[in-house]
Amino acid sequence: MTTIKYSTHYIDLTREQLLKKVAAAMSSKRFEHVMRVEQTALDLARRYGANEEKTSIAALLHDFAKEAPDHSMRDLIISENLDLDLLSFGNAVWHGPTGAILANKMFGIEDDEILQAIAEHTCGSLPHAPLVQKIVFVADFIEPARDFPAVEHAREIAKRSLDAAVFFELQHTLKYLLEKEARIYPKTLQNYNAWISENEKGKE
Numbered sequence: 001m002t003t004i005k006y007s008t009h010y011i012d013l014t015r016e017q018l019l020k021k022v023a024a025a026m027s028s029k030r031f032e033h034v035m036r037v038e039q040t041a042l043d044l045a046r047r048y049g050a051n052e053e054k055t056s057i058a059a060l061l062h063d064f065a066k067e068a069p070d071h072s073m074r075d076l077i078i079s080e081n082l083d084l085d086l087l088s089f090g091n092a093v094w095h096g097p098t099g100a101i102l103a104n105k106m107f108g109i110e111d112d113e114i115l116q117a118i119a120e121h122t123c124g125s126l127p128h129a130p131l132v133q134k135i136v137f138v139a140d141f142i143e144p145a146r147d148f149p150a151v152e153h154a155r156e157i158a159k160r161s162l163d164a165a166v167f168f169e170l171q172h173t174l175k176y177l178l179e180k181e182a183r184i185y186p187k188t189l190q191n192y193n194a195w196i197s198e199n200e201k202g203k204e
């Protein structure tokens, strides 16, 4: 296991102090998931040259709002002027954006790359998004306890191209939502379309 020593540049807590706060906000099952996402994200950060401290903080906080009560997250979406469409997509989508708000309010985090990584992990990233955002999105999908049929393939892709892993995950998520006849949050679709345009550019 890798542990990062925090500089206090991004958050005024040690990693151990942050871990305690994260553990207190969720079930032990989810906390274990969060710890695995952090380790997977740190592997990716080393592989692709991202800032490891920012990666650790974003990964540890990515699901911070996942078990927060719906009514308080609804209030936060309204009071913080977030996209009101989030209200019809429920916690599965809104725990990203609301988690970023909590990370800022409760822990004083101001770094955009960290906040964006938390906010966007429920709907993916654009081709030119910062590394930490792509890393948290992918790590959440491939952490060691994930066991859906395509996960081994996703892990292989993540070893050779972070961008290809993001695109694969977006594609997989959309297929899954379509099959389930579930609503698709427009940003997920916009991200997917942006990757299609980017891939087309590469072929020109």
Ligand SMILES: [Fe+2]
Pocket (backbone or CB within 6 Å): 062, 063, 066, 095, 121, 122
């Ligand atoms: Fe999440």
Ligand SMILES: [Fe+2]
Pocket (backbone or CB within 6 Å): 033, 037, 062, 063, 140
């Ligand atoms: Fe997660």
